[in-house]
Amino acid sequence: MEMTKRPRRLRGSMTLRKMVRETRMDKASLMYPMFVMDGENKVEEIPSMEGQYRYTVDRMGECLQELLDTGVTSVMLFGIPAVKDEVGSQAYDDNGIVQRALRYAKEHFPQMYLVTDVCMCEYTSHGHCGVLCDHDVDNDKTLELLAKTAVSHAKAGAQMVAPSDMMDGRVAAIREALDEAGFTNVPIMSYAVKYASAFYGPFRDAAGSAPAFGDRKTYQMDFHNSREGIKEALLDEEEGADIIMVKPAMSYLDMVAKVREQVTTPIACYSVSGEYAMVKAAAKMGWIDEERIICEMAVSAYRAGADIYITYYAKELAKCMDEGKIG
Ligand code: PBG
Numbered sequence: 311m312e313m314t315k316r317p318r319r320l321r322g323s324m325t326l327r328k329m330v331r332e333t334r335m336d337k338a339s340l341m342y343p344m345f346v347m348d349g350e351n352k353v354e355e356i357p358s359m360e361g362q363y364r365y366t367v368d369r370m371g372e373c374l375q376e377l378l379d380t381g382v383t384s385v386m387l388f389g390i391p392a393v394k395d396e397v398g399s400q401a402y403d404d405n406g407i408v409q410r411a412l413r414y415a416k417e418h419f420p421q422m423y424l425v426t427d428v429c430m431c432e433y434t435s436h437g438h439c440g441v442l443c444d445h446d447v448d449n450d451k452t453l454e455l456l457a458k459t460a461v462s463h464a465k466a467g468a469q470m471v472a473p474s475d476m477m478d479g480r481v482a483a484i485r486e487a488l489d490e491a492g493f494t495n496v497p498i499m500s501y502a503v504k505y506a507s508a509f510y511g512p513f514r515d516a517a518g519s520a521p522a523f524g525d526r527k528t529y530q531m532d533f534h535n536s537r538e539g540i541k542e543a544l545l546d547e548e549e550g551a552d553i554i555m556v557k558p559a560m561s562y563l564d565m566v567a568k569v570r571e572q573v574t575t576p577i578a579c580y581s582v583s584g585e586y587a588m589v590k591a592a593a594k595m596g597w598i599d600e601e602r603i604i605c606e607m608a609v610s611a612y613r614a615g616a617d618i619y620i621t622y623y624a625k626e627l628a629k630c631m632d633e634g635k636i637g
Pocket of ligand 1: 474513581582
């Protein structure tokens with residue numbers, strides 16, 4: 311057989327395979343989404359996300375310590391307030407759940423990098439991501455409240471803010487408000503390419519944020535579209551987003567790859583609650599190898615072009631990186 315090119319030649323041993331890996335990753339790029347709730351001395355497991363919990367502020371240290379022990383150094387905080395209202399006032403209350411969690415984490419875990427999800431849906435009684443006008447979210451009125459929320463987070467110690475509401479113009483509004491308040495150095499990671507997705511199901515269960523009526527299709531993107539995703543990414547970059555996010559991950563890696571070619575910012579990719587829940591459920595049934603599946607999912611996100619990977623499996627992946635299974 312005359313064959314000069316044999317791709318198998320580079321697959322002959324583990325050492326060689328590792329040597330020629332095209333995708334490298336580091337624990338520093340992992341971010342863990344974490345739920346904090348009002349109340350005292352409680353850690354509650356989320357039913358549809360086995361192994362994930364909601365923490366009261368006085369118990370969140372347990373989770374932060376575990377993360378640091380495995381080398382995960384950034385978290386994204388989601389708040390679950392005790393009371394919700396029409397205008398989501400707990401979102402921008404300086405004494406709200408996320409603000410208190412930030413002050414606690416900043417004081418007790420200064421090594422942890424604190425990012426906050428900026429949105430209204432966990433705080434509104436109707437579960438939509440902004441204030442309503444009739445039965446739809448009023449874009450421009452919502453901008454003011456998002457900007458107030460971001461500033462309130464920064465004042466409480468957020469080192470980065472991540473708007474996930476999908477209102478038009480929110481990056482510019484938040485940037486302007488942060489700058490005016492003196493937070494010119496707080497970056498914005500924009501959930502720019504965020505689809506209306508059934509993959510968020512378990513999250514809404516975790517945060518009690520399912521919309522009371524209708525859905526999020528008038529603000530989150532239609533999953534049939536990819537050019538529209540590029541448009542969202544470019545607009546947000548122009549408005550001053552420092553990092554562009556694509557979400558969900560697994561079914562949207564085409565968008566990670568496409569956006570990578572269009573923007574100059576780092577790209578974050580969020581493997582969402584539904585992806586976690588599917589893997590957990592199948593693993594529990596003994597139908598898949600959980601560790602190998604999560605490694606494959608993570609590497610594929612980086613291979614597509616992600617610089618940051620946001621995942622409920624951050625700790626497990628950090629261990630896999632330490633053990634040289636990936637990375
Ligand atoms: C808030 C928000 C959501 C998620 C992140 N930020 C829910 C939604 O948009 O309905 C989903 C995260 C996940 O599913 O893990 N808007």
